[in-house]
Amino acid sequence: MVQYAPGMRVLIRDEEWLIKKVDFNSYGNKVLNVVGISSLVKDKEAIFLDDLETITAMKPEDTKLIADQSPFFAQSRLYIESLWRQLTPTDDKLHIGHRAAMNLVPYQLDPALIALERPRQRILIADSVGLGKTLEAGILISELIARGRGRRILVVTVKSMMTQFQKELWNRFSIPLVRLDSAVIQKIRAHIPTNHNPFHHYDKTIVSVDTLKRDSEYRNYLENATWDIIVIDEAHNVAERGKMRAQRSRLAGLLSERSDSLIMLSATPHDGKAESFASLMNMLDPTAIANPSNYTKNDIKGLCIRRFKKDIQEQVGGAFRERTIAVEPCKASAAEETAFENFVHMKLKSTHGMGGSDQLFKTILEKSLFSSPAACIKSIEERIKKLRKDPSNDELHDIQQLENLEHDLQRIVRGDFSRYRRLIELLRDPVYAWNPKNTKDRVVVFTERIESMRFLLQHLAEDLHIPANAVQELYGGMSDVEQQRIVEDFGRDESTIRILVASDVASEGINLHYLCHRLIHFDIPWSLMVFQQRNGRIDRYGQSEIPDIRYLMTVSSNEKIHGDMRILEILIFKEEQAVKNIGDPAALMKVYDIAEEEAKTAQAIQSGMDAEVFDKQYSVEDAEFDPLALLLAGMEAPRKQSTITETVDDQTIFSDLDYIGTALRWFTQKERTRVESLQSVPGLEIELTHDLLRRMEKRIPREAMPNNNFLRVSTDKEFCMKEMQRSLQVSMSDQAWPKTQYLWPLHPLFEWANDKAGTLYGRQEAPVLGLTSGIRSKETIFIVSGLIPNRKGNPMVHEWFGLRFNEGQFSDVMDMREVLTLSEIDKQQLPNTNRLTENDCQVLAALLPTVVKEANKLMRIYWQVFKKRTDPKLNEELDKLSGLQKEHYEQISLFETERKRSRESRRVDDIFDRFVQWVKDTLELDKSAFIQVIAVLTGVSK
Numbered sequence: 001m002v003q004y005a006p007g008m009r010v011l012i013r014d015e016e017w018l019i020k021k022v023d024f025n026s027y028g029n030k031v032l033n034v035v036g037i038s039s040l041v042k043d044k045e046a047i048f049l050d051d052l053e054t055i056t057a058m059k060p061e062d063t064k065l066i067a068d069q070s071p072f073f074a075q076s077r078l079y080i081e082s083l084w085r086q087l088t089p090t091d092d093k094l095h096i097g098h099r100a101a102m103n104l105v106p107y108q109l110d111p112a113l114i115a116l117e118r119p120r121q122r123i124l125i126a127d128s129v130g131l132g133k134t135l136e137a138g139i140l141i142s143e144l145i146a147r148g149r150g151r152r153i154l155v156v157t158v159k160s161m162m163t164q165f166q167k168e169l170w171n172r173f174s175i176p177l178v179r180l181d182s183a184v185i186q187k188i189r190a191h192i193p194t195n196h197n198p199f200h201h202y203d204k205t206i207v208s209v210d211t212l213k214r215d216s217e218y219r220n221y222l223e224n225a226t227w228d229i230i231v232i233d234e235a236h237n238v239a240e241r242g243k244m245r246a247q248r249s250r251l252a253g254l255l256s257e258r259s260d261s262l263i264m265l266s267a268t269p270h271d272g273k274a275e276s277f278a279s280l281m282n283m284l285d286p287t288a289i290a291n292p293s294n295y296t297k298n299d300i301k302g303l304c305i306r307r308f309k310k311d312i313q314e315q316v317g318g319a320f321r322e323r324t325i326a327v328e329p330c331k332a333s334a335a336e337e338t339a340f341e342n343f344v345h346m347k348l349k350s351t352h353g354m355g356g357s358d359q360l361f362k363t364i365l366e367k368s369l370f371s372s373p374a375a376c377i378k379s380i381e382e383r384i385k386k387l388r389k390d391p392s393n394d395e396l397h398d399i400q401q402l403e404n405l406e407h408d409l410q411r412i413v414r415g416d417f418s419r420y421r422r423l424i425e426l427l428r429d430p431v432y433a434w435n436p437k438n439t440k441d442r443v444v445v446f447t448e449r450i451e452s453m454r455f456l457l458q459h460l461a462e463d464l465h466i467p468a469n470a471v472q473e474l475y476g477g478m479s480d481v482e483q484q485r486i487v488e489d490f491g492r493d494e495s496t497i498r499i500l501v502a503s504d505v506a507s508e509g510i511n512l513h514y515l516c517h518r519l520i521h522f523d524i525p526w527s528l529m530v531f532q533q534r535n536g537r538i539d540r541y542g543q544s545e546i547p548d549i550r551y552l553m554t555v556s557s558n559e560k561i562h563g564d565m566r567i568l569e570i571l572i573f574k575e576e577q578a579v580k581n582i583g584d585p586a587a588l589m590k591v592y593d594i595a596e597e598e599a600k601t602a603q604a605i606q607s608g609m610d611a612e613v614f615d616k617q618y619s620v621e622d623a624e625f626d627p628l629a630l631l632l633a634g635m636e637a638p639r640k641q642s643t644i645t646e647t648v649d650d651q652t653i654f655s656d657l658d659y660i661g662t663a664l665r666w667f668t669q670k671e672r673t674r675v676e677s678l679q680s681v682p683g684l685e686i687e688l689t690h691d692l693l694r695r696m697e698k699r700i701p702r703e704a705m706p707n708n709n710f711l712r713v714s715t716d717k718e719f720c721m722k723e724m725q726r727s728l729q730v731s732m733s734d735q736a737w738p739k740t741q742y743l744w745p746l747h748p749l750f751e752w753a754n755d756k757a758g759t760l761y762g763r764q765e766a767p768v769l770g771l772t773s774g775i776r777s778k779e780t781i782f783i784v785s786g787l788i789p790n791r792k793g794n795p796m797v798h799e800w801f802g803l804r805f806n807e808g809q810f811s812d813v814m815d816m817r818e819v820l821t822l823s824e825i826d827k828q829q830l831p832n833t834n835r836l837t838e839n840d841c842q843v844l845a846a847l848l849p850t851v852v853k854e855a856n857k858l859m860r861i862y863w864q865v866f867k868k869r870t871d872p873k874l875n876e877e878l879d880k881l882s883g884l885q886k887e888h889y890e891q892i893s894l895f896e897t898e899r900k901r902s903r904e905s906r907r908v909d910d911i912f913d914r915f916v917q918w919v920k921d922t923l924e925l926d927k928s929a930f931i932q933v934i935a936v937l938t939g940v941s942k
Helices: 071-084 106-116 133-146 159-173 182-191 211-212 216-223 247-256 274-283 334-345 357-369 375-386 391-410 419-429 450-464 480-492 527-536 559-581 594-606 611-617 627-633 656-667 692-700 717-727 749-757 816-821 838-845 849-894 898-923
Strands: 009-012 015-024 030-036 045-049 053-059 066-067 122-125 153-157 177-179 205-209 229-231 259-265 325-331 442-446 471-474 498-501 516-521 548-555 675-677 683-687 710-714 740-742 766-771 779-789 793-805 810-812 930-938
Touching: 015 045, 030 153, 053 106, 053 122, 071 656, 071 749, 071 766, 106 122, 106 480, 122 133, 122 274, 122 749, 133 159, 133 471, 153 211, 153 247, 153 675, 153 683, 159 177, 159 391, 159 717, 159 740, 177 182, 182 247, 182 740, 211 216, 211 247, 216 247, 247 259, 247 442, 247 749, 274 325, 274 816, 325 450, 325 559, 334 357, 334 391, 357 375, 357 516, 357 717, 375 391, 375 656, 391 710, 419 450, 419 548, 442 838, 450 471, 450 498, 471 480, 516 527, 527 559, 527 594, 548 710, 559 611, 656 749, 692 749, 717 740, 779 816, 779 849, 793 816, 793 849, 810 816, 810 849, 810 930, 838 930, 849 898, 849 930
Parallel strands: 066 766, 122 259, 153 205, 153 229, 177 205, 229 259, 325 548, 442 498, 442 516, 471 498, 516 548, 710 740, 766 930
Antiparallel strands: 009 015, 009 053, 015 030, 030 045, 675 683, 683 710, 779 793, 779 930, 793 810
């Protein structure tokens, strides 16, 4: 049976095609993803099934050798370069991700290195807030794309993160995602036929989890699509909670089966319950954990990596600025003290809807009281509305009590609202030194309650004497388009926004640090995890200023209020201690869930717990003894050794810039396309015309396409990163995308150049270069590519080498560095004397059977080396699966009914059968190799 592999040229329907990817359909037949080479189908992409088509693979012995007569061998050098750049990495080192447009820190390479060591790249990146999980995911995605396993990508995130994630992957990694927000979805439905799947229409997409959750139509699309890579951001939202599986969890379970590679991201990956975390691990590898209630670090080895700021401090140096925190005391006004006194002595009788406890509602009411009078009034109104539906004497009593409190709260005008008054004073304070005229100095104010947010929005601009549009809100009720616009504008230099008043929807994932290093907690969270999430918006990788975090704390003479506020103050310092000493503040309360942490704080307040007792109850010294926290804290600690040996900078003939420049000038000369060098940095300005314009429109995000069809690219990483920052500060009338794009091997220009240059020689042709230096007369080097795929058609052994002949006799094998050193074909000005004749080419062609024979012998050695390296891995993996299957059977035997045992046995058998087959298909190779003669270098007299 023919082993098809990427890079092969085949004849189908009397046209020549280049295989780009090999898949299998549900019937086990090979599916060839190809691009046209011959004139009739040139550049057209198609899919063929090998059981339905007559497919003829080219025989390397029949290669026709053509003397290159172009000046300086430009034609053959471009052709060789195009094929060489498609050489697939087959080891577990990093070949490209470390070159992305980012200030790389070694710890960020670890997730990719860990994932590449495994047969399937499925990992939870659970680093703490602000360490750069998106960048770590981008590095791994880049490596998978370089290996031909990233053509189709789906990213699922929260709606406020869509634009940010899309920009990060494009600006830093040249990974173009189509953003399927609500506005785009409407356009898609208008332009794509109703029976078409939009996930087939676009190869690389980003969509919000809420869109997928709400839209049953899109769920159907998901069930009928597959991807090479799926990324689930804020993955803690999709974990199973208790016995009931939420819609998000079921959705993630579906997605986990639709892709070989799965990358999950979460700074808060578990809720302290082993079963919840196990649900994420089982999405990554359904064979890993037999008993979700009892598993060890070894069961999830390689599936999760978790680091905190303290773990990587040695590596980052000054990359993280040491934050400052301060508690701003706010002496309660007389009006506030009256309301506090009324609240403390208020006796409620009705327990209607409160689980039999009036104290429970009082605690809920106190939480809103500590946010703002407006928030507390809202809580009172909602409670009164419920009590009035069927009032008894108890209900009527409570209504009166609540109305009295409401009356006191309404008398707290904004001048009597101590925390608001202190907020205004702080923002005006010359020591705090905030200047609303400084476009690079912005403030984010967090509050839990929407009513508090709206109070601030209503009054801040007036009392600070700044324009009304200088204060903006951000909350969960906004549409995805609105949320993304506000977040983007907050980071843009010429935006009018100076203060962002945000509910806790903004505490999850989004970057607010570009022009902001000041964060004010208008109300104090009752959960340490909320502290961590809020503060992480500005205290994160890439922050150039010292993060300044302030907590507004009411100081009351009322003993009860004072004691309760003291508990909240303790939480502030607990969070700070945890960040510095153990990394994870959630380890203190040991419940790993925001709602449950709030419940613990509420219980302490409700029971009247002494603040010092509360303080001792959650000590840093005891935090490390939580079993699941200990399990995660030790997962894949940062590597101490140098990463130099773990990265590879692949060598080819041209530099990135020279290759693209040469290809553009060669292939667009007939179209008179303008290509000019940039003046200040190495790069090009390219006029997009005809075919090049059509290709870039399909490969570059619509938002990043230049308006004037002049594309600017540069290989200067530092310049491009500054351009990313500049793009956040441009006029509001411009798109906030860099005007100069990073030129590196994943940029779509390289795919265009590779496809074009790969057709410079026709069907089964190879160029011959007659060199006057380096290679002696009657000495010949055949540059050969050898590729051995696995059963899935993915390249597992892919090597380029030179076979040297002297006077027609095979001499030795050379690696490509030796070939370049000897031949100097990487020199730009390589003279072509055009001394080769057709007869010379025929003489060389007579050596092709020997070339193929020697190439096959060498590839058998490579095959043996691969087998020696992977057979132990294969056997270890199969043995591990066998042992895991027995563990699953042991758990099944504990089920109560035979019916349930039988059903679960069938499910487990199906999982393991499919996974064992997947492992075999991935790690087992055919002995035959695909040999391609790339070019011939032969010495000629001067």
